[in-house]
Amino acid sequence: MSKLKIIGFDADDTLWENGLYFRQAEQEFAVLLRHYIDPDSLHDKLYAVEMKNMPTYGYGAMAYTLSLIETALDVTQSDLDPEIIERILGLGRDILTHPVELLPDVESVLPILQSRYRLIIVTKGDILDQERKLGKSGLLPYFHHIEIVSEKHEDNYKDLLRRLDIEPAEFMMVGNSLKSDVLPVLNIGGQAVHVPAASIWEHEQCEKPPMPYYEIDRLGKLLNVLA
């Protein structure tokens, strides 16, 4: 690890809870529409709408809220009580204003690593939302800066390393998504550490990469990886 200079951390579901709030919102969404559709069918419809909208809306709670509204219109065949729309706007707002809940070990590991490496956040989604969460988290002092990317594909990482002016071997990415945090980084010659989250959104599911990478069940074990 002597070459390692910069460690990139995914944020949502790596440093703090996130997907949980979306799942809670979806449960409430299913209750709102219970007279029209069962939760499993609603889930499938919502996911299809989200994927259709992904190229236009991208990631984050605002994109999600718009997809919830579109799904509700579809499911109710436009026989939709405006009260439900109001409640959906509230679900989105709840996600955006939720207190930040740090994941285990985050507060103990970052100060140790900060003295040895430059730490950055590499996240996709909504910049205002990510900055607000970082501010609320109290983790700001540990990070040199936040990189917000529209996608975490190989090209985005290549571009990032070029701007950071470092070689792939000098970079390690830590995150909960094999698809976004591990595979593309391995593919460009960087190192990666997978810290699986309690559950993962379908969109982030992928096969295990064939190249070597680290897998740890909690962030504290990152210190062993780097020892």
Added chain:
Amino acid sequence: MSKLKIIGFDADDTLWENGLYFRQAEQEFAVLLRHYIDPDSLHDKLYAVEMKNMPTYGYGAMAYTLSLIETALDVTQSDLDPEIIERILGLGRDILTHPVELLPDVESVLPILQSRYRLIIVTKGDILDQERKLGKSGLLPYFHHIEIVSEKHEDNYKDLLRRLDIEPAEFMMVGNSLKSDVLPVLNIGGQAVHVPAASIWEHEQCEKPPMPYYEIDRLGKLLNVLA
């Protein structure tokens, strides 16, 4: 100008049309709600909702769409035809998928400047939307990278210059907003060029800065400023 190294360009309404599409959407929004409220009162209500939502939603077409829906619910006292919601979702999607229309001189000026300075885009809003517009614009080859910031305050510019590793005097910002592109940059010791757009959103209005800055009526005159 011998010290100048990096020129930052605002994107929306500096390099390409943007506000125009929001104003067109608002006109259609007023037509949709014409049986409930007159356009001027609707405008005031929408602006109030946007400002209330700004800390949570930030800038961009998705934030705007959510505020349109909230305003429609408010104006109709929740007696809202779901068809109108569907149309509002369409208005937001139209903004996000609109072809990029470059402003005058952009295509002639950038290649000249690119040979002398490092050019970057400094914009606030939605990263996916900004990257997509840059892609569609054909301007990608002229820019070293895009900086997406949640706000364009002095601290955001200070942070940007720190990451670019340059002094304020080595940076010039070019944009259509005195509040976002000119004043904060002057305040931290940088240079700024104001290129007023055809119209400006209330939120971006501000007094003329008391410090010296350049004002040009079209981007081509940036070459005279830099001569």
